[in-house]
Amino acid sequence: MSPSPATAAAPSAVVEEAGADRTKPPRQTPALWVPRVDSLAEFGLMISRQLTQCRRYGGHLSVLWLEAEPLAREGQSWPAETQNELMTAVGRRLRSRVRGTDMVLQIGETSFAVLLLDAGSPEAHIVQQRLLQMLNGPYGVGEHTMHVGLQMGAAAFPEGGVRGTELAESARADLRRRLA
Numbered sequence: 001m002s003p004s005p006a007t008a009a010a011p012s013a014v015v016e017e018a019g020a021d022r023t024k025p026p027r028q029t030p031a032l033w034v035p036r037v038d039s040l041a042e043f044g045l046m047i048s049r050q051l052t053q054c055r056r057y058g059g060h061l062s063v064l065w066l067e068a069e070p071l072a073r074e075g076q077s078w079p080a081e082t083q084n085e086l087m088t089a090v091g092r093r094l095r096s097r098v099r100g101t102d103m104v105l106q107i108g109e110t111s112f113a114v115l116l117l118d119a120g121s122p123e124a125h126i127v128q129q130r131l132l133q134m135l136n137g138p139y140g141v142g143e144h145t146m147h148v149g150l151q152m153g154a155a156a157f158p159e160g161g162v163r164g165t166e167l168a169e170s171a172r173a174d175l176r177r178r179l180a
Contacts, residue, residue: 034091036106044164061157062124064114065171069149089139121156
């Protein structure tokens with residue numbers, strides 16, 4: 001027995017009605033989220049997988065270490081909440097200026113680490129120069145226009161260290177050498 005035309009049309013009508021009720025949610029752009037860790041040990045754990053792959057396959061990897069200090073006019077100070085918003089803006093700008101395959105982490109209050117995959121020391125220094133130019137502009141934070149003082153150092157695997165904490169320490173030492 002074949003179904004009657006009225007019965008055969010009913011299931012497709014139900015599907016059409018159900019489809020008409022479902023509307024697509026508005027398209028959302030992903031936020032430029034920067035994970036935050038509180039110590040070099042946590043940073044080392046987060047990048048251990050990438051370091052293992054570099055050891056195993058002979059890959060390249062570099063770490064850029066950034067220190068960002070909120071700048072204020074003489075006698076002016078920024079509230080802690082405003083400084084936190086500024087560091088969030090710095091992290092987002094930093095995230096948007098590196099490749100999607102690179103990793104950006106905020107470490108503590110005012111430090112950032114950028115893990116440059118498939119990049120040795122020469123490439124890290126090129127990225128470092130470009131980032132200094134791009135990150136030194138003004139930042140709109142709430143109703144304020146703020147600036148940061150940036151310092152950067154770099155270290156490459158394996159010359160700068162074979163563990164995440166060693167690489168970060170080498171990049172920080174490079175930063176201090178540049179300041180001296």
